[in-house]
Amino acid sequence: AQKVTQAQTEISVVEKEDVTLDCVYETRDTTYYLFWYKQPPSGELVFLIRRNSFDEQNEISGRYSWNFQKSTSSFNFTITASQVVDSAVYFCALSATTSGTYKYIFGTGTRLKVLA
Amino acid sequence: DTGVSQDPRHKITKRGQNVTFRCDPISEHNRLYWYRQTLGQGPEFLTYFQNEAQLEKSRLLSDRFSAERPKGSFSTLEIQRTEQGDSAMYLCASSLVGEMKTQYFGPGTRLLVL
Numbered sequence: 001a002q003k004v005t006q007a008q009t010e011i012s013v014v015e016k017e018d019v020t021l022d023c024v025y026e027t028r029d030t031t032y033y034l035f036w037y038k039q040p041p042s043g044e045l046v047f048l049i050r051r052n053s054f055d056e057q058n059e060i061s062g063r064y065s066w067n068f069q070k071s072t073s074s075f076n077f078t079i080t081a082s083q084v085v086d087s088a089v090y091f092c093a094l095s096a097t098t099s100g101t102y103k104y105i106f107g108t109g110t111r112l113k114v115l116a
Numbered sequence: 117d118t119g120v121s122q123d124p125r126h127k128i129t130k131r132g133q134n135v136t137f138r139c140d141p142i143s144e145h146n147r148l149y150w151y152r153q154t155l156g157q158g159p160e161f162l163t164y165f166q167n168e169a170q171l172e173k174s175r176l177l178s179d180r181f182s183a184e185r186p187k188g189s190f191s192t193l194e195i196q197r198t199e200q201g202d203s204a205m206y207l208c209a210s211s212l213v214g215e216m217k218t219q220y221f222g223p224g225t226r227l228l229v230l
Contacts, residue, residue, distance in 0.1 A: 004158075033217050043205060045159070045221035091158050095217055101172045102217040103149060106158030 002027045004094050006107035013082050014115050021077045021110045023092030029053075033095040034068065034075045035104070040088045051075060082114045118142070120222035122208050128228045129198055136194045137225045141210030148191050149219060150183060152176065153205040162206075165191060166213075198229045 003026040013019045025034065036048040049059065051068050059066050063080045079086055089111045093104040121140045129135050141148050146167050151159035162181070164172045167188035177183075180198075185191040195202055205226050209219035 035218070037221070042223065043226070044223040045207065045209075047218060047220060050218050093158075101164045102147075102211070102219075103161040103164055103172070104151075104159070104219065106160070108156070108158050 002029075002094055002096055002105045004092050004105050004107035006092055006110050008110045009108070010111040010113065012113040012115060015084060016081050018078060018080050019082050019112065019114075021079075021090050021092075021112070023075045023077065023107060025073050025075065025092070025094045027094060027096050029096040029098055031097045033102070035093040035095065036066065036075075036077050037091045037093065038088045039091060039109070045091065048077075079112075082112075084114050084116050087112055087114045120208055120210055120220055122206075122222040122225050124225055125223060126226050126228075128230065130230050131200060132197055134194065134196045135198060135227065136192055137206055137208075137227075139191045139193070139208030139210075139222060141190070141208070142212075142220055145210035145212050145220075146188065147211045147213060147219075148185055149209045149211075150191070150193055151207040151209065153207060153224070154203075159205075159207050162193075195227075198227075200229045203227055203229045 005024045032053045034051045037045040056068050065078045067076045089109045091109045092107045095102045123138045148165040150162040153159040162174050163183050165185040180196045183193045205224045207224045209221045211219045
């Protein structure tokens with residue numbers, strides 16, 4: 001079975017604080033893809049990053065960074081110096097190759113509130 | 117290049133009525149997906165098209181749901197005899213074969229069944 005767990009339902013931080021959103025996944029596939037999406041109040045899912053199972057290199061993009069660790073089946077997302085505009089629901093998703101559809105399995109999301 | 121578009125953005129209907137939603141994927145994207153998202157949950161996969169062929173349907177897609185993608189371009193999702201439990205956000209996404217399997221999502225259609 002494939003599963004994504006985002007244990008943090010809601011996080012509140014004060015602007016300029018760093019915050020880490022956790023994502024733990026389960027899959028038996030050896031080839032899979034992991035994603036993070038941002039969903040602002042407007043509802044549209046905005047793509048942030050993808051990782052394939054063979055690339056454990058961490059990535060930094062501006063204030064965003066991602067830590068992929070296969071040993072713990074985790075793909076965590078850190079926002080440095082958070083801003084009010086970062087307030088949104090963030091989803092982690094898994095796409096495995098077994099079925100050929102590459103459909104996503106989403107976690108339940110983490111609502112981030114950044115307070116001014 | 118325009119993104120994925122969906123129409124309508126909002127739909128209010130009475131129980132028992134039929135509704136139809138439209139999704140226009142990014143041009144040249146040959147894969148198209150429908151997801152359903154209920155309040156406080158992540159999106160759940162409903163169905164998938166590669167070009168005009170519907171290749172997979174979730175168990176969530178009851179007999180009252182039907183999706184089409186004629187000519188491999190836009191897609192429609194129809195719900196017949198709507199029930200209050202159908203109230204949700206319906207999201208469409210598209211992707212390009214070979215492009216790292218990344219899906220790009222539309223703004224969604226929010227359905228409320230009274």
